Amino acid sequence: MINQSNVLEKARAFIYQNARLLDRQRFAYWFEGGSQECVLQALAAYQNQDGGFGHALEPDIRCPQSQPVPTEHALIMIDELEAYDSELMDGIIRYLKGITHPEGGFPLAYRSLLAYPHAPWWIIERDDVANLNPTGHILGLLMKHPRWPEWEKVEWIQRSMRFVWEAMEKPEPGEYHEGVQWVSFLEHAPVTPQTSLAKEKLNAWLAKDGVIDRNPNAEGYVQKVMDWVTAPDSYAASxxxxxxxxxxxxxxxxxxxxxxxxxxxxxxASPLGELEWRGALTVDRLRTLRAFGRL
Structure with missing residues (x-):
C-alpha cells in the first residue's frame, strides 16, 4: 500500500486554485459538507433559455449555444447529486424534445460549435442525423429518474428508445465512447429478452483483450480499469x-x-480548457478513491 495521507489535501489546494466554480462546489459538496443547492446554482449558469447546456460545460466545446453532449454532462451531474427534483430538469426535457430526430435519437453535436474554439475531434460535418452517442447515455440517465414512468409513454422518448435498440443490433460496440452508451442504457432498461441479448454482446466485448486496458501505466488516450470502474457497483466491475x-x-x-x-x-482545446478538465477529473478521481476506501 502506498502513502495516501496527503492526497486529499493536495487535491483540495489544486481545486481551489485552478478549478471552475462548478467543480469547486462539487468538491465542497462531496468532501466539505457543502450544499447540493450551491452545485446546482453553479450548473444553472451553463443552461440556455432553450433548456440545453453550452458555455463550455464540456470544456472542449467552447461555444455558448446548447449542445447534446454538454446537456448529457449536466444530466450526469444531476444524477451524481440525485437532484432529480431540480428545476433544471424541466429545461433539459424541453431541449431534448426539441432536438429529437424524426426517427429518434439526438445528434452528437451541432455545427454551431465550429464558430468557436473546439478540440480537433469536434469537426462536425452533419448535424441532421442521430447518434448513439450521447442518446444511449441520456436515455439511461432519464430511466433512473422518478418521473420515468410518465416520460416513457411520451412519443419522442419512445421514438428515441427504438433508435437505441436498432443501433445496438450490431455485434458489439465500436469503441469506448460507444460502449459507455450501451452500459448506461442497458443498466437501466427494462429486463426483457432483448435486453439480455444486448448485455450478452456487451459483456463479450468488455471481456475482450484491450477493451479495458489492464496496464496501469499505459500512456495516451486509453481507457484503463479506473475509467471503467469508478465505484464498486460499476457495471464493468465484474x-x-x-x-x-x-x-x-x-x-x-x-x-x-x-x-x-x-x-x-x-x-x-485551450490552456483554460485543460484546467477545467483537470478540475472536473480531480473531483471524479477523489470520489473513486473514496468509494474504494482509499480516502
Whole structure:
C-alpha cells in the first residue's frame, strides 16, 4: 500500500486554485459538507433559455449555444447529486424534445460549435442525423429518474428508445465512447429478452483483450480499469479482479500530479480548457478513491 495521507489535501489546494466554480462546489459538496443547492446554482449558469447546456460545460466545446453532449454532462451531474427534483430538469426535457430526430435519437453535436474554439475531434460535418452517442447515455440517465414512468409513454422518448435498440443490433460496440452508451442504457432498461441479448454482446466485448486496458501505466488516450470502474457497483466491475483493482488504485494515487490535480490523457482545446478538465477529473478521481476506501 502506498502513502495516501496527503492526497486529499493536495487535491483540495489544486481545486481551489485552478478549478471552475462548478467543480469547486462539487468538491465542497462531496468532501466539505457543502450544499447540493450551491452545485446546482453553479450548473444553472451553463443552461440556455432553450433548456440545453453550452458555455463550455464540456470544456472542449467552447461555444455558448446548447449542445447534446454538454446537456448529457449536466444530466450526469444531476444524477451524481440525485437532484432529480431540480428545476433544471424541466429545461433539459424541453431541449431534448426539441432536438429529437424524426426517427429518434439526438445528434452528437451541432455545427454551431465550429464558430468557436473546439478540440480537433469536434469537426462536425452533419448535424441532421442521430447518434448513439450521447442518446444511449441520456436515455439511461432519464430511466433512473422518478418521473420515468410518465416520460416513457411520451412519443419522442419512445421514438428515441427504438433508435437505441436498432443501433445496438450490431455485434458489439465500436469503441469506448460507444460502449459507455450501451452500459448506461442497458443498466437501466427494462429486463426483457432483448435486453439480455444486448448485455450478452456487451459483456463479450468488455471481456475482450484491450477493451479495458489492464496496464496501469499505459500512456495516451486509453481507457484503463479506473475509467471503467469508478465505484464498486460499476457495471464493468465484474470484468476486473481484486488484484487489478488494487494495482490500478495504487497507480491512480501515484499519478496525482505535483500540483495536486490529475492529468488528462488528451490534448485540450485551450490552456483554460485543460484546467477545467483537470478540475472536473480531480473531483471524479477523489470520489473513486473514496468509494474504494482509499480516502
Amino acid at each position: 470484468f476486473v479482479t481484486e488484484a487489478e483493482l488494487d494495482e490500478h488504485l495504487d497507480a491512480l494515487i501515484r499519478q496525482q500530479s505535483e500540483d495536486g490535480g490529475w492529468p488528462i490523457s488528451f490534448p485540450a
